[in-house]
Amino acid sequence: MSKYLELKAQISQLQAQAERLRQEEVEAVVAQIRQQILEYGLTPQDLGLAVVKRGRPPKKEPVPPMYQDPKSGATWNGRGKPPNWIAGKNRERFLIVR
The missing domain is CATH 4.10.220 (Light-harvesting Protein)
Structure with a gap:
């Protein structure tokens, strides 16, 4: 060998x-x-x-509303597309005072 x-x-x-x-x-x-x-x-x-843990992250808590329509009482948190009742208007009028 x-x-x-x-x-x-x-x-x-x-x-x-x-x-x-x-x-x-x-x-x-x-x-x-x-x-x-x-x-x-x-x-x-x-x-x-x-x-x-893998997978989807936990859902975030919703953001409190910043604006409110005085007529209908509808609210908006300021994120995303603005609703028709505030679109193109002065947002200071709709601010929620805390």
Whole structure:
């Protein structure tokens, strides 16, 4: 057998041995960490492992109205397209005083 093939076989054996040793060490470390978590009563939040929720962000609270139509009592918060009762008019007249 050539030296090259012998070296490849040795590399393969050493890699398998290294993986077995790594797995044994990982199991020991995990057991130690679990024991310490129980001992100190740690939570995922204490460890910075809080679950991040994915999906839509929570809905924002509605903005309180800034303007009110004195005739109909309709209100508008000043965001988006202005309603017909305030469009093109001086908005100061419709401000809600707080």
